[in-house]
Amino acid sequence: MPALLELRDVEARYGPVQVLHGISIAVEEGQVVAVLGANGAGKTTTLRAVSGTVRRTGDVLFAGRSVGGRGPDGIARLGIAHVPEGRGIFGELSVRDNLRMGAYTQRDRRAFKTDYARVLEHFRWLEERRDQQAGTLSGGEQQMLALARALLSRPRVLLLDEPSLGLAPIVVKEFFRIVATLNAEEGLTVLVVEQNANLALAASERAYVLEVGRVAVQGSSDELRRHESVRRSYLGY
Amino acid sequence: MQQLAQQIVSGLALGAVYASLALAIVLIHRTTHVINFAQGEMGMFTTFVAWSLITNHGFSYWAAFATTLAIAFAGGILLERVVIRPVESASPLAVIMVTIALFVVLNGLASWIWSAETRNFPSPFPGVVTVWGVSLSRHEVGAIAVSLVVLALLWAFFRFTRLGLAMRAVAIGPEPSRLLGVRVGWMLALGWGFAAVLSAVSGMMVAPIVFLDPTMMQSVLIYAFAAAVLGGIDSPLGAVVGGFALGVGINLLSTYVDFVTPELELPVAFAVLIGVLLFRPSGLFGRAVVRRV
Numbered sequence: 001m002p003a004l005l006e007l008r009d010v011e012a013r014y015g016p017v018q019v020l021h022g023i024s025i026a027v028e029e030g031q032v033v034a035v036l037g038a039n040g041a042g043k044t045t046t047l048r049a050v051s052g053t054v055r056r057t058g059d060v061l062f063a064g065r066s067v068g069g070r071g072p073d074g075i076a077r078l079g080i081a082h083v084p085e086g087r088g089i090f091g092e093l094s095v096r097d098n099l100r101m102g103a104y105t106q107r108d109r110r111a112f113k114t115d116y117a118r119v120l121e122h123f124r125w126l127e128e129r130r131d132q133q134a135g136t137l138s139g140g141e142q143q144m145l146a147l148a149r150a151l152l153s154r155p156r157v158l159l160l161d162e163p164s165l166g167l168a169p170i171v172v173k174e175f176f177r178i179v180a181t182l183n184a185e186e187g188l189t190v191l192v193v194e195q196n197a198n199l200a201l202a203a204s205e206r207a208y209v210l211e212v213g214r215v216a217v218q219g220s221s222d223e224l225r226r227h228e229s230v231r232r233s234y235l236g237y
Numbered sequence: 238m239q240q241l242a243q244q245i246v247s248g249l250a251l252g253a254v255y256a257s258l259a260l261a262i263v264l265i266h267r268t269t270h271v272i273n274f275a276q277g278e279m280g281m282f283t284t285f286v287a288w289s290l291i292t293n294h295g296f297s298y299w300a301a302f303a304t305t306l307a308i309a310f311a312g313g314i315l316l317e318r319v320v321i322r323p324v325e326s327a328s329p330l331a332v333i334m335v336t337i338a339l340f341v342v343l344n345g346l347a348s349w350i351w352s353a354e355t356r357n358f359p360s361p362f363p364g365v366v367t368v369w370g371v372s373l374s375r376h377e378v379g380a381i382a383v384s385l386v387v388l389a390l391l392w393a394f395f396r397f398t399r400l401g402l403a404m405r406a407v408a409i410g411p412e413p414s415r416l417l418g419v420r421v422g423w424m425l426a427l428g429w430g431f432a433a434v435l436s437a438v439s440g441m442m443v444a445p446i447v448f449l450d451p452t453m454m455q456s457v458l459i460y461a462f463a464a465a466v467l468g469g470i471d472s473p474l475g476a477v478v479g480g481f482a483l484g485v486g487i488n489l490l491s492t493y494v495d496f497v498t499p500e501l502e503l504p505v506a507f508a509v510l511i512g513v514l515l516f517r518p519s520g521l522f523g524r525a526v527v528r529r530v
Contacts, residue, residue: 051416076418088413090406101406104399105418153417 002064004029004189005050005080005157010058012042012049019045021213022058027157027206030187032179034200034221036234037210043193044085046210047159050191051075051082062157077105081155085162087146091135095126098134098145102152112152119151122178140171147178160192164199172196176203197234201225209234242371244492245485250377250446251460252484253384257439258454258461259468259476260388261432267408267471268428269325271332275339277458279316280436281451282343283309284444285351287437288358298361302441306434313433317426325425347451358444380442387438388477391431395473404428456503460484463510469520478522483509 003026012020019042027033037043048054052072060067067075076082090098103112120127123144129137134145143163150158160179164172180203182188194200201207201221209217209230217230224230258276265273283305290301320339324331362379365372395401407414407424415421439461440454447453464483468475487505490497497505513520 053412053416072415073418073420076416082416084413084416088410088416090409090413092409093402093406097402097405100399100402101414101417101419104403149417 003027003061004063005191006059006061007046007050008059008061010046010049010056010060012045012054012056014045014054019213020049020056023049023210023213023215025191025208025215027189027191029189030183031206032183032190032192032204034204034207035191035193035210036195036197036200036207036230038234039195040212041210042213043195043210044161045213047082047084047161047191047193050159051080053082053084076153079154079156080159081150081153081157082159083146083150083161083163085165087142089134089137089142089146091133093134094131095134095137095145096130098149099126099130099152102149105153115152115154119148122181123148140167140175143167143171143175144178147175151182155188157189157191160190162193162195164194164196172199179203197230201235239371240492243373244488246373246377246381248485248488249481250374250380250484251443251488252481253381254439254443254446254457254480255460255464255484256477256480257384257387257435257442258457259464259480260391260473261435261439262461262465263468263470263473263476264428264432264435266465267473268404268425269321269332271329271336272462273339273432274333274336274458275343276432276436277454277461278340278343278347279309279313279433280438280440280457281454282347283312283433283437284358284440284449284453285347285451287441288356288444288449289351291359298359302361305437305441309433309437310430313430314426316433317429321429322422322426344451351451353451355448355450358441358449360445376445380446384438384442387435391435392473400427459503460487460506463506463513466510466513467520469522472520472522475520475522479520 005027007023007025009022009024010020011018011022023046025035025046035043035046045054049056050060052070052075062078062080067078090101099116103115106112126145126148134142137145163175176199179190183190192200192204201224204221207218207221207224208215209224217224217227219227225235258280261276262273265271286308287301287305290296290304291298296304316339320335321332324335360376360379362375364375366375366378395405403414403419404424404427407419407421411421439457443457444453460483461480464479465476467483468479483506487502490505491499491502
């Protein structure tokens, strides 16, 4: 079976600076895959190459087909939901309008209602805050809102960029608990980029370690946890 | 009493004209952070189109009105796609220069097609109406009503439709909008379409008062700028309130304050513009957004 999402020899650059030097990653349907690495290793750029927000060479395949020259909006409509670094919440819109934007590509109103009820089961508190301006939520709440919003687009693959960044440990734990539940119950496929390697390896089945724009190590998350140099460089023991 | 009521109604009628054009300016500024100097000329040009439909093609007033709005909408979208899009990623200064060029071109084109002479533009509301013993110009009351209906429809569109919500989202964050599947470029073009419709309404409502000629919107544009800045350049509600306030305020000033002669009305608008920029740059309704990081 081909991977649901596959990067083949992807390179990307910002102006004269090349950030990705030929990365190949495969994510199978129903898997949670993590990308680890230090600051500047190219983790965020990897996700941006998938969602089309940075120019790339090499191929990105979705369900066996190249996404081709599609722009970010076209890629999103394929069913690839990218929760970017900094979350991309619309601060001046209400919580509910942010969620409605998640379902922007869904034209069926009744489907939105059932999706909304189903997704909000994981975020009960959001319902009570639905009229609040989203910019007034705390960082952790915004991260949850960004996740809920992405889920409303009925993604086939969810891209998460450093969800733990700047959040309290308890919030991070809750965040990954919800992702794990969705993966177990609905078979949600996830590609998550994380600096916190312990967290990422615990949450994923497979992982890739990036070093200066190349895949240095890859394998099952269990293997990587026992891997000598990964342990020393990223797990800190 | 009679005079005060009349002056307030004329002020509100002019205010409705300023409010529509100010809102058009705000719509474009919110999404592209650019001031469209051609906004007034877009209104003038489409008003000429309406005039031509009525005089040369036998349209009834309301048929011409509706057709003109449709033409304005399509024209606004076309302008964005063809003229603005290529310079979209250039510096704001370049885009502003393009809108100034658009100003000159539309003005020249109107004079060339329809000649620069002054014409009567019909009002669908002729004559006088008497309300509680005060006789008012029917056109002024009608202009207020028409503008309010258009503003209400636009508000409902932005408030209740999926597309309206997406346009608001794009104004706040084009990047995250794109990641949610929104075709951002088309939303900007739609914004130009709506702005063109608003300018057309503004032009068709003011033409019966000031007469139709290629320069008719130029002072209206100054008032609209002042109104938009007064309300807070990014606040749609502010632009509308600013427009009405400016219309009524200036009308009352020139009626009751001796040294404010009609020649001084435009300088007063400028004084408001500069005063607001100096003392309250965010305008009356421009609130700072609460943000937590």
